Amino acid sequence: MKRLLLVFGLLTVLTAFIPKKELKWEAIGDSITYSNSHPEASQHRISVGYMDDVAKAIPYVQYNNHGYPGWTAKAMAENIEKIGIEKADVYSIFLGTNDWWVGLPIGTMTDYENATGNETVYGAYRTIINKIRSLNPDAKIILMTPLQRTEYVDLNNPKVYIQGQFKPKDGVYLSQYADATKAIAKAEHFELADLYYKSGINLKNAVHFRRLRDPKTGEYKDYKYPEYIGIPYNPETDVYPYPVEAMDMTYDGLHPSDKGHAVIAKMLVKIMKKF
Structure with a gap:
C-alpha cells in the first residue's frame, strides 16, 4: 500500500510539470477588445487589456485580437468573412454596447x-456563430454581456458624447441587449461572462466623478454619480470631464481602465481554466 501511494504521489508530481497544450483564443469584439495592445487609443491611460491579463494568468493561452471600434453585432456579422478569424479552441464574443447606442x-x-x-x-x-462553427464545430464559445456604462465623452474627440444607461435609448435599455446575449448563451449551452450583472462594474464605480461647471456659479466642481446627471457639458468651452484622477473602472465613462480590464479578465480566467 505504501508503495502504491508513493507511485501515485510521484505520478502526480510529474504530471504537474507536463506543459499544458496551447489554447488558441480568437477574441471578437468592439473598441473595448481593440484597446488591448493599443494603449495609444486611450492616450496611455491604460497599459494592458483583458486579453493580456488572461494570457498572464494562463500562460498557455495564445490570442488573436479581432476588436473593431464602433462595431455592432450587425457590422461584425457583415464582415465576419473578411477579418481573418482563424480556427481556434476558444472564441469569445463581446459586443452590445454599440448596438444599444x-x-x-x-x-x-x-x-x-x-x-x-x-x-x-x-x-x-x-x-457570427455559424462562422465559428464552420471553422471548428468543437470549439468552446464564450458570450460576454456588455458592461454597464455612464455618460461617455471621447477622450480623443470630446465633442463625441453618449448618454449613460440610466435612461433608455429609443425606448430600449442597455440591459435588454445583455439579456439577449444571456438568452443565446443559455439556449446554446455556451459559457457566459455576465459582465453587465455580475462583474461589479456599475454606474457608481465607472468613474469617481465628472468635473463640470456648477450651473449656478460657473465654477468647476467634481460631481459623483448620480449628482452629475443633467448637468450640462459643453465641449467647446469646458475642460474634459474625466481627468486622470476621475478614473475608476473606466477612464472615460465607457472604456475600462486597467482596473476594469482586470475584472473582465478574472471572469474569463475562471471560465478558461475549465477547458
Missing part, C-alpha cells in the same frame, strides 16, 4: 433559430 433592433430568439439575417442582434449573432 445605434438602436440595432434586438429581435427575438426566432431570428437566431431561423438565421433571419443581420438586421437584428439575434440574427447577427447566428451569422
Whole structure:
C-alpha cells in the first residue's frame, strides 16, 4: 500500500510539470477588445487589456485580437468573412454596447433559430456563430454581456458624447441587449461572462466623478454619480470631464481602465481554466 501511494504521489508530481497544450483564443469584439495592445487609443491611460491579463494568468493561452471600434453585432456579422478569424479552441464574443447606442433592433430568439439575417442582434449573432462553427464545430464559445456604462465623452474627440444607461435609448435599455446575449448563451449551452450583472462594474464605480461647471456659479466642481446627471457639458468651452484622477473602472465613462480590464479578465480566467 505504501508503495502504491508513493507511485501515485510521484505520478502526480510529474504530471504537474507536463506543459499544458496551447489554447488558441480568437477574441471578437468592439473598441473595448481593440484597446488591448493599443494603449495609444486611450492616450496611455491604460497599459494592458483583458486579453493580456488572461494570457498572464494562463500562460498557455495564445490570442488573436479581432476588436473593431464602433462595431455592432450587425457590422461584425457583415464582415465576419473578411477579418481573418482563424480556427481556434476558444472564441469569445463581446459586443452590445454599440448596438444599444445605434438602436440595432434586438429581435427575438426566432431570428437566431431561423438565421433571419443581420438586421437584428439575434440574427447577427447566428451569422457570427455559424462562422465559428464552420471553422471548428468543437470549439468552446464564450458570450460576454456588455458592461454597464455612464455618460461617455471621447477622450480623443470630446465633442463625441453618449448618454449613460440610466435612461433608455429609443425606448430600449442597455440591459435588454445583455439579456439577449444571456438568452443565446443559455439556449446554446455556451459559457457566459455576465459582465453587465455580475462583474461589479456599475454606474457608481465607472468613474469617481465628472468635473463640470456648477450651473449656478460657473465654477468647476467634481460631481459623483448620480449628482452629475443633467448637468450640462459643453465641449467647446469646458475642460474634459474625466481627468486622470476621475478614473475608476473606466477612464472615460465607457472604456475600462486597467482596473476594469482586470475584472473582465478574472471572469474569463475562471471560465478558461475549465477547458
